[in-house]
Amino acid sequence: MKIALLGYGRMGKAIEKIALEKGHTIVLRVEENNRAQCRDEQLAAADVAIEFSAPAVAVGNYRWCFENGVPVVSGTTGWLEKWEEVMAYCQEKQGGFFYASNFSVGVNLFFHLNQYLAKIMGKFSDYKVYIEETHHIHKLDKPSGTAITLAQGILDNHPGYKRWQLVHEAEMAEDVLPVKAKREGEVPGIHVITYKSGVDEIEIRHSAFSREGFAQGAVFAAEFMKGKRGVFGMDDLLSI
Structure with a gap:
């Protein structure tokens, strides 16, 4: 599976490590300083995006994914006042969105x-x-x-x-x-x-003893979201 990492801080690097160990490929790494240089076709090459960035840029990242037909898994918190806006845009673009405040x-x-x-x-x-x-x-x-x-x-x-x-x-x-x-x-x-x-x-x-449990959950969610449209969460992944 081809993964785009939107956010390449501590969590992004932990997710990358587990994704590579599971045989996935990272096709795009978006950091704070390189977003302007990243092109739509780079994102569109991914089967799924995993988004762990910051509240100020998260919604823009979601919209970018919806516009390019890439399902997005996000664990960024602090943006939920814009939830309805994100849901409406996801539906308009027939996107795929998986959100959890915690992936453990x-x-x-x-x-x-x-x-x-x-x-x-x-x-x-x-x-x-x-x-x-x-x-x-x-x-x-x-x-x-x-x-x-x-x-x-x-x-x-x-x-x-x-x-x-x-x-x-x-x-x-x-x-x-x-x-x-x-x-x-x-x-x-x-x-x-x-x-x-x-x-x-x-x-x-x-x-939590480390970030590994969160990163593993995010990769599981990315595998779950490949090819999906609609809105999902951890209850769907865990069948709770």
Whole structure:
């Protein structure tokens, strides 16, 4: 399979390593400094594009892929306010789009565990919930896309919370879900959901040991997307 890498930072290089090990070919590498020199025909030569760039350029990359008939797999976060715009353009161009806030198989299982626990805990108002995420100091968005997905999973299943808010301290209105974000060293990613009452607490946690799990998931998604049109996510890939 021929792959275009849109974004060639830490994740892009990790994805490249795994893709090459699996026998795929990288036909285009787009970095911050060479985008203007990259031509449509170079992108069009790819069977699929994998996009891990930055929020400011992600939507432009998606449009570029749709215009050239190349399915795109993206893990860039921080652009979701333009989701409807991207969906409309994807449909207009009959494109293929696969998006996940996190490509780790373990994290996506964690998403479902989080939703299930929220549904159960919604019956027990003595327990207050909060989210804490920790990532490396190079991560641009805050909170992480994974934390936002976790927060939405709670909001969709727990009647006690109406919205989430990024905070430094977990003290605010009763119906607001607090999300704490830390940036430390080279931490690949830690997400913790805590339900706390006056007498005890329940905690679920996912800790990534490296970027390899994210990169493997992105390559799996690229293999899944070859020749496809429409919008897909990790639940489709994992058949959850």
